[in-house]
Amino acid sequence: MPAARPALRRAHPSSFTATTPRRSGMAVTLVHGTSFCVCDDDGEFGGALAEGTFYQDTRILSGWNLRFDGKPVEPITVQIPEPFQARFVGRAHSSEGEGESSLLVRRERYVGGGMREDLILRNYGRTRVACTVSFRVAADFADVFEVKAGRIRDKGHHAVEVTSSGLYLARYLDSTSRGVRITGVTLDGKHAKYSRDRVSFRVVVPPGEEWYASVTALPLIDGTPITPLFPRERPVELSGPAILTRRWREESPVLSYSENRTLATTLQRSREDLGALRMFDPEHPDDVGIAAGAPWFMALFGRDSLIASLMSLAVDPTLALGTVQTLARHQGTTVEPNSEEEPGRILHEVRFGADVSLALGGSHIYYGSIDATPLFVMLLGELSRWGIGKDRVEALLGHADRALEWIDRYGDRDGDGFVEYHRATDRGLANQGWKDSWDGINFADGTIAHSPIALCEVQGYVYAAFVARAELAESFGDHEGNRYWRSRAADLKRRFNERFWLPELGRYALGFDGEKRPIDSVTSNIGHCLWTGIIDDERAALVADSLLSPEMFTGWGIRTLSTAMGAYNPMSYHNGSVWPHDNAIIVAGLMRYGFVKHAQRVAVAVLDAAAAFDGRLPELMCGFDRSEYSTPVPYPTSCSPQAWASAAPIHLLRSLLRFQPSLPHRRLRISPALPKSFGALQIDDVPLGGSRISIQAKETKVRVGHLPTDIELIH
Template structure:
């Protein structure tokens, strides 16, 4: 990761490893509501950039960067001996305020005098501009820039009618300043003496300034929230340093990616470019988090319900009942120059909304929430039956209506992701294979919940619809010569005959017969699909394969996790163990054991997983993969409605001990220990605690 990023709620800061937002950086900045409120933040020592010693952001919510001075000598006169001064930049965000403290320590044997400079700017760029969008219309303007020895301020009036402000204050009076947004502090330090300057950056909208509390109070409160999170989260301990590190990193990354938009905790997609509500990404992340913090699923469902489509609006690819794809709040979205306030161009968000609701109820037993959401669920089901299947052929299909929307509207949404053997891109409307699985799973899993709510007729109807889908599915999608399912059907109902990872998502749905499910699982860990670091998005033998491609040969951890859920449910332990080992093998090579959004699909002969150049990290459904690994190893299948829990555990090669404690399910928590002697079977399973109110059945 060639940047450092911290986040709290709806604000995040992206800098280089020195902690700077360079004035010539295209991407660094302090962001809130899809707007860059700080586009320059540079620290100098005697006019020069300090030397980097270390740069750590392992805690996510606080970053510490250690710097020192280079040798400063002019005409034989030593102004500052090398490595005389230690600079530590410590920053965090609390509420919507960035706090940065610069600590300066004299490690020389003499008194030192030197200058520390700080330079600021704010361009208030919209996130779409930073990502390369070219607007057709004029944008707003910076209307104010001013400063004094204790404060710097800039204001921007957007074409969306919104005023945006950035104010920076510091607790030490500057000795000089310039019109270019530069301040200078003359520092005198005795040997071992330490001095500090704290900068406070305050972004605001429409003059509504966030509350600024003293720095020490802010960091203490922030630490308390993380301590509470960790105390309430599931805990994992194993004899694998990588598994422990991956799980702990995933838990911390998920916490930093949670934002409350007014409906409860909600996982935004990822940093730095997708710190906003997403349909598919957030729903899948919430699904992954059921064994960690089930309440996140409830907050996610309520947020999605609040933004459910109500109109027929081709500009936004919106129809009544449809669940959104992405919600942006910047100037371009608010002024209507892009259709993302919100945008609905996703074929899978709507069935995933129903699927998450059903899985949440089976996990927790909370049918009251489902009853509250039932009007939204019914609208979503109507969308699937109507707008999702406009030609009434039984398949849920997509095509782009918005001129500035997304062409491919599944999770593989790049333009080249659905490709025929001929190399031609599939023409829309397109029926993706995994989407049919989501629809099937959503309907079958929802049916018993509806019966609990007294909606027997509706439950029966969903079971009948699911059965019709199942009867037709194999004939349409199965490729006998490949012994695998096609990724999609195109506009002519012809198979798109690429071998991809998409059918792996079918395994958790139970849509496909067990014999074919086993063939799918086996193919996904065969050499053409599995290179040692996870399941590739496309077979090395398929037209369009490219290990450097975003969706046609790369490895996505969340994609592997969706397949893992199914492998575990079906008892395909050998294949599941291979996938788990692949994820651990990859995590071992990444900073802080953090799985990124994706990485290239090269095999183990390279010696390490090759990073994808613009992958988000941390990223919600990549972080959520660490939770799914634990769920899969436990073989955990709760049914809170029936007051039962099923465990069908395994441990991959190299791991002989796994203890999982405080895992939330139904009305309480369970703690489980898996053990085996080195290299021997059978696996010993011990239930350490069970306050769930459910009986536990151990299989295998």
């Protein structure tokens, strides 16, 4: 009995949404879930090390090159209709003596659970075109860590299987395998021809007509193929990724009016990118988390995911809820030195690669983060304030208490009342705060600080976690618990300001090293302490002025390290660069203490930088001064999109609006202090406690619409 023909469905042009054009020469990054693709702007990859298509931290395609009779396509343009889709348009090279080519080549690429590429040829000539079309493919199955580091190791056994129905490539390593099955079929059901390194079609296109084929690369995990997200028999607009993206846009807040084009573009881009970075757990489909960033961190990260989802509460609180619920399921239960797991501890990152030896701690889950655990409690407190639901909060209270137990038992290693870190394995991170590069924590003279290290901002997070737990106790009628945690918070704040303040220098210490010496460098970390409220009021002005000093403020944002410090390097990862999320946190802290002009200056600078990146803020920028370079200088390997960079503009706007919900008390405080350059704006469908409100604001004026009648509005 002959095999059934595939019901190949062609994507209809009317299904395409508004596109994002790309500048020539820029790399294209497509993402969905744990899949991503990095390629040149002509759709090709394989010529650069850090390119390819990845699935669950493994590069399933390291080479993908389209050829017409052995010749490459001449690129014309590339468009990005969706975060998971790219459209590459070009023309086939003409034969010698034929003049200009009349054969248009359009490649529609969809990334998610592997990759699908639809090829559409249109003959604009008066004679038929006959040629051999081939995709040259390669798969090294390198781990994402190897690709990022630029050191690919040839490990395991590679296998190639060629059949009449497809090309199968695989690598076997120890007891695991990763593979990819590549198949191609035309619109009329004819299968491609396969060899060890290519998929080919013999093509004839009559004048004025089109030819169509689809090629898919489907991952296999230990020999089992995954479920395709873009099956050929289903229209792309009805695929899972397309439906999820459409629903995200329909349910997210809308900036319906803005007099500031840069602000509007940046907020729109942030909303799109946060939607693209969502991760869905098939075992818990209602829990939606957020990946840290593309291309290298398409995985759940404790710190990154917590901060990004906290900053995104005004867009979708369920992102934060899903992040907390997912992290709670993986909360530490035992002491395991290699992975640095400890009871109550919140993980640092999750990895899926087959070669677990390449992951931090040699484990798929690594726990080496000093700040994810208090941030977990902080975020649960914020979810309660946003009215996520008392039953949902109550279900997570036990996890919050176990996190607080970890702070006391394991976080405070020596019983001095401060939380410090020291890695349990040489395969773990030496620095375990947000500046986790090996040289990220140093003294004023540039000397590297050695652990155990108690960072200033971590004490601030712990203080905020205590306050959050006190408020949670109050909301559940636990008056004794409320008093206890408020007392813990007050005591920590008092001791912090006594110990971390350096009177001879007139500033706070970055932290204390393993010998209890104050780390005296001037950094952005102290701005996080403004955010959490641990700074004494009488010293806050000194902190604010220091952050906006010429040594710290570049004109594009606040540096991670002062130019006066010995380790300053504007091109470094953590020692003089500018991070958008860091600045958004600092702006929130400045607003908390009433330094409105300072906050406005930083917010405007960061949004000016966003304009130079077409509205998409990168993970970080170099720390050169604005007077030196008229546009922000990109950091060479910065992630983009990156979750907390994408969330930063949203948090900046929330801070400047002074939008502070307290739904357990049925109150909403909003008292805007928008820069004049922002002009007037209106935001509709802002989620709040199960309802949707609208906000009209200009400078210090505000109107709130659709607020439930039982919620008191405080200006």
